[in-house]
Amino acid sequence: MAERVATATAGSPTRALAGRTFPARYRVATRRAETPDVVTLDLEPLDDPIPPPRPGQFVMLYPFGTGEAAISVSGLGDGGTLQHTIRAVGATTRALCALGRGAVVGVRGPFGSDWGVGSPDLDGLDVVVVAGGLGIAPLRPAVHALLGRPRSGRLSVLVGARSPADLCFADELGRWRRRADLHVAVTVDAAAPGWDGSVGLVTDLLAAAPFDPRRTVALVCGPEVMMRLAARGLEAAGVAPERIRCSLERNMHCAVVRCGHCQLGPLFVCADGPVLPWATVAPLLAVREL
Ligand SMILES: Cc1cc2nc3c(=O)[nH]c(=O)nc-3n(C[C@H](O)[C@H](O)[C@H](O)COP(=O)(O)OP(=O)(O)OC[C@H]3O[C@@H](n4cnc5c(N)ncnc54)[C@H](O)[C@@H]3O)c2cc1C
Ligand code: FES
Structure with a gap:
């Protein structure tokens, strides 16, 4: 029902x-x-x-x-x-x-809201997916949907994790890396023996990602501090804040706008979110303890 x-x-x-x-x-x-x-x-x-x-x-x-x-x-x-x-x-x-x-x-x-990857609004646009830690979980079905639909824009998937052992979907990331229609870059905060990949912040991966900032939609999920950095990095590269979509986490109880646990200023994250444009959430996240 x-x-x-x-x-x-x-x-x-x-x-x-x-x-x-x-x-x-x-x-x-x-x-x-x-x-x-x-x-x-x-x-x-x-x-x-x-x-x-x-x-x-x-x-x-x-x-x-x-x-x-x-x-x-x-x-x-x-x-x-x-x-x-x-x-x-x-x-x-x-x-x-x-x-x-x-x-x-x-x-x-x-x-809640979704990434909007089924929308024709994305036709012809580049898409940059930025995932920190477990943020890859809600982004994975978005990547599946984007790979399954005809689009002329480029698709980049940038993933950060604390360490190689903390990488989720490591096998699937390996398969994605071998695809010609996808740019995949992975980085970790701290390397481990055998890791020959990148070490640093996921936002460092933006520089090598192929996208035209004037024609790009970004999908961002991860710890709040990482999302702020990613959104600011994307904005600095020229992506419009309305086209940067972030997935917010708040404590949830009812999930149907009854209890108020998830309230963020005028928004209820369970129904208005979790996916919201950076242009909407940036001013709210800037208010301490909102
Ligand atoms: C829209 C949404 C999607 C989510 N998707 C996932 C997911 O795919 N996989 C996953 O593992 N978790 C996800 N979470 C987080 C998950 O809901 C919480 O980790 C869970 O509710 C914690 O419940 P608990 O009883 O295990 O721990 P609790 O005892 O309730 O909490 C343990 C610790 O986590 C903190 N915490 C609890 N809930 C949240 C929250 N929502 N955001 C930030 N900190 C919290 C608490 O303050 C406490 O420090 C999501 C949350 C939201 C709002
Ligand atoms: S979780 Fe109850 S109002 Fe959003």
Whole structure:
């Protein structure tokens, strides 16, 4: 069942249509360890599946008896299968990461805004994807969608991680690197034995990325400090702030504009976001403790 969430706040983008608002049961079909503290779960529906999420949207995952957590969709499989990539940071995410094959979880959603990669607005534009750490999770389905549609613009994927061991989807990044239609660059904060790649900030990778700033859309996700640096770097290169799309993280509870946990000034990140233009979020993030 889908319902439209409360009327849009003045000055905010159009709010998304909220997905299923009570949990559907999904079963863990596959569990893969990405890094020592990050796991990817493939979830297959036991009930009617939730409406198909768009790249950038999130769901509320409910390991029964623990609590709910907002988790992005990191991939979509056949038959309504959802992929989620989760870092264990507290009780709920630890419970999710500990789920084994066959375990059952509740899923509400999908919620929020998306990257807009299905829009014809992107035709002919270059796209620069900038991911820090687990920020690659919500960006991965956007890259899949962009690779699957005819576009004349160039596509760059820039990825940063703390260390080589913290890189998620390392095999897939390797496959992407071998493609001729994609520029991929990866960097780490701290190298390790055997790492012969770049060391430094993900924003350092912008200089070698092939894009025309006047005709570019950027998709950015990662820790807030990294997103600020990336957005400023893109702006300095000449990309319009309206064309820099950032995915924000705020504490979520209801995900349907009822509780106010996710409020950021006039915005409710669960419905107006998580993906918002840098032009909208920059003034709000500049206000301390908003
Ligand atoms: C739109 C959205 C998409 C997200 N996608 C993913 C994802 O794909 N994978 C993933 O692992 N996590 C994702 N998160 C973060 C995830 O929701 C939190 O890590 C989770 O709710 C923490 O719950 P917990 O009970 O495990 O830990 P808690 O005990 O609630 O928190 C542990 C620590 O994390 C901090 N924290 C909790 N929630 C957030 C948050 N939303 N932002 C910043 N800090 C927080 C707390 O302050 C505390 O320090 C997303 C969050 C949002 C808002
Ligand atoms: S989580 Fe956004 S209002 Fe409740």
